[in-house]
Amino acid sequence: MESPSQSQETFEFRCERCGSLLRVTPETIVAICNYCGHPAALHGTVSLDRIFMVPSKSREVILEAFNRRLEKDADMRRIRHQVQVFNIEGLYYPFWTAEVSMRGHAIYIRYEHRGSGKKARLERRRYEEDFNLSLPMGIMARRQALTFGLSDLLDYYRASSPQENRLLDIGEEDWRRRAHLNLLAPEFDEVEATNRLAEDAVDAVREEYKRKGQELEFFSAQIERVSKVKLILLPLWRVTYAFRGSLFQIIHAGWDGKPIVATEPILMFRRLLYVLGSLLACFIGGFGAILLERGYTEFGLIIFGLSVVMGFGLGRRLTADIRIEGRRRIWA
Template structure:
């Protein structure tokens, strides 16, 4: 099969199966290989030099790495444009729930106050709604934490997307092809909102149950519920590309990465080496957790065997979790 050629000068283009835009290395013109570029948006990116400056500044401000700048070697960053659909969704839910409400009250017996625990089972019904805009990565292969944090930063900072034709004319970066349709993105958005909708149902049911017994500070636990939900609004934006720079640096023979939002240079995810001070903190945490709970367990051994056993077990578990940092060679900050 003949390789694609530049639509402007006719030169062969260097493409991969993932290519969306191929910039001709001879005339510098962008060539759009998939779909209609007029229907696609992209957020413009800072130039590579600005991204490098931002990454170096971030490293100089890091409490641990700034003292090791002379041992860090930065490489040239790579720019990737990740495809997202921004799905505007609203879900409504009608529910019926059985809630156990527990509270204490003071009663007087022969003039003496006594505290009693009261438990009531309350049946409630209601309706809740949830609205949100969900960024759905239009790729089957996940980019993990970096894509999620990039999308969150996009919503927080609100850069303005431009037509893909304008952004691609800059001639830098790799645009990754979208692998899912807008309809699939809508379905993924709804699935991501369902747990939050159910949590809102439980919150609303608990409030209604407390109001029903007239004790707003009572403990309420939803024992059973039936939920019927409907999708009241579900709209997907045009495919929108967000720029993500991946910058690699070498420290003590190992490679680490900064993931940088292209539009403002913010390091959204940073891989960093687990240094001696981090391992020392993990060791101190393990010793403190094990010592405190272990001491409590031994102190109660002869008076409360059950509580003693729980304390000793908890001490072992917390020590294990705290000591996990001793084994990690790298850590992630966001």
């Protein structure tokens, strides 16, 4: 453990392995030396042997991945000669991950269609289920951080299972030779992380049962254990580029350079697609109105409601200046 040396009104924390000054804030739980990579627990409950790091590719590799995306993406290929790289920034972000096991009970209501034509009707059906689940969960280990791309990075980490190195096993010389980035220190400890992960797991299961039906009549969950808790440092690269006076960004996973989520300009041909889609939504809405008029009430309401949702979504995209490309949940 590092010994703080007081100088007037400031405290300094130094690495116990190399003696370098550690960068800390009042919220820092674990400080990681940027010179030799040795971790130090400043306060709170943290197991240093459960801190891992995923190696990052270099800036040049990320830039190559960005240029490849410009060539391959159908939208970006049209404007690649007008795109200028504004900034490339890489950071290690800390995440707490664990496996949360729980059991519980849920009762939900679904309204299902029966019959056809004028005999079509909606039936209210009640479903009751017991569940016994084990979920992989993860949360950002900082109280405040730029949020765009972080959940996508965590999703992709779970899906791709990259190589991890235990931080205590990385020697000082290996760390210096490594093309590493600056690190953001975690700001809450293992105890708080365990509680948050358990709460998030319960919320995730509850939301899943809400999606199964139109009503969630009853839900109860009991956490059995939170296991495999670890702090993982994931490399994220943010490439900011300029196009026609506006800035956009692409988030890359540092371990393989893959672009995982991006903001992109909405080009004219895509706006045209949105207009055509809006016209189609109007046509579908008119068809639903005809069904309602002829007595097909339930089916007509569904068709008409679908047209409203479709038209609203396309209308929002039509008036937007940017769109988000590539965002999807890979794990829950």
